[in-house]
Amino acid sequence: MLKIISRILVIVLIIALLGGAIYALVQNTSLAGSFGRGDFGSRTFTSTAGSGTIRVQSFSPNGFGEREGGRFSFSPGRGLTGVLGNSIAIAAITLLVVLVRKPRAPRLLHVRPVSIDQP
Amino acid sequence: MSAKTKTNLIVDIVILIAFLLANNPSLTGLPVHEWFALAAGTVLIVHMLFHWDWVVNVTKTFFNKLIHESRFNYLVDALLLLVYVLVFISGLLISHNVMVTLGIRLPASPAWRELHSLSANLALVLTGLHFAMHWKWFANAMRRYILTPMHGLAKHPASGRLALQPVKIDKNKNPS
Secondary structure (H helix, E strand, O other): OHHHHHHHHHHHHHHHHHHHHHHHHHHOOOHHHHOOOOOOOOEEEEEEEOOEEEEEEEOOOOOOOOOOOOOOOOOHHHHHHHHHHHHHHHHHHHHHHHHHHOOOOOOOOOOOOOOOOOO | OHHHHHHHHHHHHHHHHHHHHHOOHHHHOHHHHHHHHHHHHHHHHHHHHHOHHHHHHHHHHOOOOOOOHHHHHHHHHHHHHHHHHHHHHHHHHHOOOHHHHHOOOOOOOOHHHHHHHHHHHHHHHHHHHHHHHOHHHHHHHHHHHHHHHHHHHHHOOOOOOOOOOOOOOOOOOOOO
16 A cells, blocks of 8 residues: 555656646747747737727637637537547547557468479 | 456546546536546556656667657657646646635736647647557457457356356255
8 A cells, every 4th residue: 555655746846846847848939938928828900090090909819719719618419529539539649559569460471382293 | 467457447447437428518417527637647657657667778778779659659659648737737727616625826917728728639649649559469358358248248247147056966865
């Protein structure tokens, strides 16, 4: 029992260390600036009307996917399509790997017809 | 040994289904997605616990041989762990249910949203690769523990349920 608990602690420790390292890396590097302009983050719309430039920055008030009609709002149909798509992707990768790893037939044996007629 | 294989098979099927469900937040809605993914994470720890000996053995012999398949598996698994940690960390940082319930608020840049999506896609590819590398084991275990018993049950529906049991017949008693 003690062995299992210590193993769990080691796994959790590794995960925590990795997580901490990733967090520090993303928060303290330019990665934070380079992402976040896509679907999930804030967007800046620039409109040039007349002589002035109007810049409007939009934020999703409720954050990730909670916007009405957002990409991640509850939709069983879209969800099932996603599950099907992911299953197909995993099946395709599996098929590819299995085909690559398939052992080739040995080419050492060549059968050549021989005559067995008695002289 | 067979009981261990059966348990491994069940855990692996659960993980695969959980992954497919967690990877599609539209299916469950966002609050369920967050809690469900957190629960699935604990199953992943169980999976790692079951394969602890393999991880320790390959870690010890990693540099001993130049080419062996376990090394490739090990690299894929290590990368998979890293990507899953990235998925979890980014997911927790952008979460609006789990972290709020736990009362934790961490400063998170918008980068985490993109990273969550990106790492989830990468996790799909690596999970597929991990699954493919163990396909032979999975197919054999499925055949042995699920398909063959089901086939047997379909062929002889009663054979699995009926068992002969000795009963005492009292001759003095009249059954009618």
